[in-house]
Amino acid sequence: MEKHTTADRSNDKSLIKTPYKKIAVVVLDIYLDKTLDYGIKDEHISFAAPGMRISAPIRGKLQTGYILEIKDHSPFDNLQAINSFQSEQIYLTQELFELALWMSRYYASPLSLIFKTILPSVIASKTTFKQQLFVIRKKTKDEIIEYCLLNREKSPIQVAILEEMLKVKKGILLTELLEKAKSSRSSVDALVKKGLLEVDIVRIDRSPLINEEYFKTKPKVLNSQQAEALQKINVSLEKKEFAVHLLYGITGSGKTEVYLQAIEKALKSNLRVIMLVPEIALTSQTIERFKSRFDDYISILHHRLSDGERFDEWHKILNSDAKIVIGARSAIFSPIKDLGLIIVDEEHESSYKQSESMPCYHARDIAVMRGKLSQCAVILGSATPSLESYHHALSGKYILSKLSARAEKSQLPKVTIVDMAKEREKQGYTNYSQTLLDGIKTRLEKGEKTILFLNRRGYHTTLFCPTCQEGINCKHCDTTLTFHFHDQKLSCHLCGYTIIPPKVCPKCHNETMKYKGVGTEQIERSLHAIFPEVRTLRMDADTTRHKGSHQKILKDFGTGKADVLIGTQMIAKGLHFPDVTLVGVLNTDTQLNIPDFKASETVFQIITQVAGRAGRGILSGEVIIQTFLPENNVLQLAAKQDFEGFFEEEIEIRRLFSYSPFTNLVKIAFVGDDEKKTLENATNFHDNLKKQLTEHYLLLPVLPAGHAKVKDQYRFQFFLKGKSIYEINHAINEVKKKLKIPCKILVDINPLSTYF
Secondary structure, eight states: OOEEOHHHHHHOOOOBOOSOSEEEEEEESSSOSSEEEEEEOHHHHTTOOTTEEEEEEETTEEEEEEEEEEESOBSOSSOOBOOEEEEEEEOSOHHHHHHHHHHHHHTTOOHHHHHHHHSOHHHHSSOOOEEEEEEEEOSOHHHHHHHHHHHTTTOHHHHHHHHHHHTOSSOEEHHHHHHHHTOOHHHHHHHHHTTSEEEEEEEEOOOTTTTOOOOOOOOOOOOHHHHHHHHHHHHHHHHTOOEEEEEEEOTTSOHHHHHHHHHHHHHHTTOEEEEEOSOHHHHHHHHHHHHHHHGGGEEEEOTTSOHHHHHHHHHHHHTTOOSEEEESGGGGGOOOSSEEEEEEETTTOGGGBOOSSSSOOBHHHHHHHHHHHHTOEEEEEESSOOHHHHHHHHTTSSEEEEEOSOSTTOOOOEEEEEEHHHHHHHHSSOSSOHHHHHHHHHHHHHTOEEEEEESOOSSBSEEEOTTTOOBOBOSSSSSBOEEETTTTEEEOTTTOOEEOOOSSOTTTOOSOOEEEOOOHHHHHHHHHHHOTTOOEEEESTTTOOSTTHHHHHHHHHHTTSOSEEEESGGGSSSOOOTTEEEEEEEEOHHHHTSOOTTHHHHHHHHHHHHHTTSSOSSSOOEEEEEESOTTOHHHHHHHTTOHHHHHHHHHHHHHHTTOTTSSEEEEEEEEESOHHHHHHHHHHHHHHHHHHSOTTSEEOOOEEEEEEEETTEEEEEEEEEESOHHHHHHHHHHHHHHHOOSSEEEEEESOSOSOO
């Protein structure tokens, strides 16, 4: 067997006879950027097909992989044969194959790595369907009652079992029956032998939606803007043609109702739907809205599922038992058939981007490409669209629909910007302006709710020495440690390293250490000090570590078990609580000062989104933004929810400095455990890449990453700009082949940041 690429094969005109009637082109799971030819044994020919998972020999060992295509001939002799098929099921549809091929070219990643991304690891593992024994009656009720009367004294345990069986309509799990009847398996077996009962094997559905109850809802009457947007989408659905619709609607404008009615239209046409949401925190409310409308058609995919749940949900989708898939970014790779509609809610969200490992894909971009391959409609929805998407809409590449008014009778909230410099002149150091405190007090008196947003968790962000001004840093990462009051420890938010806070400065041995910086934990404790009666919930990475914690916090808040919800970015978008009438934005100044080309866009989106949580019902809402930069134009525009004004200013800056959407940006990062060698590797790669590129591409210098050290790994990076991603990737691959760089290389196409 010889290694070769698809290109090698197509250029070779000679065809060598082999003992195999059919040849499989295979991509193995091991990190090979090439396809391999294998013979298909006669006993496998009848069912072998592209997309099947197989095992095949290479270098004396069996490796797993996928059949890419089947052909009649191979230009290579001495072919080995596929050893075995994992199943006769096709895991990768033709559409997903085509998507994988595009991803490999666009994201500069080997096909084997793409397949690992598309197919969840649990599919390749030993996980199986959960099965249990199920007991049913084999005789009529009258016959069983007669048996019980005749044998009550002789066989009391058997009678107890039969009496439990009379209480159920169709049957009962064996384990449940034994528990209720307080009996053993042998007694059930005896009744089976007598022909009274029957035991069968049933598959147990591990869906996270099992036993959840939802109130049924009906479609709402759309306003004129919603109806016009839906009509445009319906045209694409009726024609079954590819089109990207940007649904730009202010917060609370009823985008979700448009989604729901578009899905209803798709289902009536026997089409399937993928719905992406950016945060697991949003999933529970989204599921509730969708489940109340579409009953049993829904399958859920996100990273908090157990292996068993993920296995069941994935196969439910593969077998067409699910018509709607809801999930985070990886749900875009669902093996759904007859796909007619893809929805990307909050399309601007950074969580749709995979940045820490290759392929560094963006789920929104994958959604657009999958829509093109499937010839289906794609909806991108947001109150603050990414500049790229809005630019595409204005240029005619996407179909634009605007929802400029809130749905039903709710109004946009009143927004106040508070200058915290002046506030501290009046009352000294404080986390709360008097305006915000008054607002919270009013809501407590009225029985209304408040959301407080601060994008920093923990209690204090830094412990430092006032003498030498040195902070206590993580020994594994280039970052300061955050103090967590609950644990009474300093913790690294990059690697999880923790220590007891030192009482003496490790550097100058000064005995007075000071804390500074505020996190959500401190906000919660200080709020209780001001309002002892207040009931709070906190939603951040510390309080949502466990499965189901997101849903519980939101359910508790929604059912009136708290007056104030305090949280980080995960509460800033998508949540719908009609009785929230006050939102406090405590501080976003730090993010505005990050040296990153998307910093202004990120801050504008966060403030606009979190402000949109207020006044979503019949009660009017209020937003209070606390800042030391009250004149900052980004804050001013966000306060007005003036996205179009922000877009006009920011797009000109992007044009001036040649950033997206006017050019492509590629980040090439190098990670290694030796700082000097990693820098040398990055510099060597940079210099060789420069020789490969024409003058049409701008190559920027090698610099340390924003976090220059993470988990004892040193990080360097450089950026390049240019029109053609494919030319850039070709040059990168050529340099990779030439240099064989020993450290980890990460190629990020159109990264979300030039800093981190």
